[in-house]
Amino acid sequence: MGTVTVRKVDDEVMRDLRINAARRGVSMEQEARDRLRRPLDQDDNAVSSPAHSGGSRWLLNATKGELLALGRKPEKPIDHKSESDSLYGYLDQA
Numbered sequence: 001m002g003t004v005t006v007r008k009v010d011d012e013v014m015r016d017l018r019i020n021a022a023r024r025g026v027s028m029e030q031e032a033r034d035r036l037r038r039p040l041d042q043d044d045n046a047v048s049s050p051a052h053s054g055g056s057r058w059l060l061n062a063t064k065g066e067l068l069a070l071g072r073k074p075e076k077p078i079d080h081k082s083e084s085d086s087l088y089g090y091l092d093q094a
Contacts, residue, residue, distance in 0.1 A: 017035075
């Protein structure tokens with residue numbers, strides 16, 4: 001196995017590594033190893049994405065309960081016609 005030393009890493013990159021490592025319960029070193037192991041995108045869109053251009057990022061956080069709730073059946077049957085009518089009712093107003 002080889003060793004790589006990277007100097008002058010941007011503070012934001014270090015912060016992201018630290019946060020993602022903590023979320024996964026691994027060390028920053030392991031997080032960096034795992035990221036380096038991922039194949040690099042071949043298209044130019046990866047460089048212009050919001051994460052790389054300084055734009056906003058999507059940080060999706062959900063609790064275990066919220067994730068489990070997605071698979072639960074509703075308490076009562078859903079009246080799809082009524083829901084559809086209420087969603088698209090604004091079209092009748094135009």
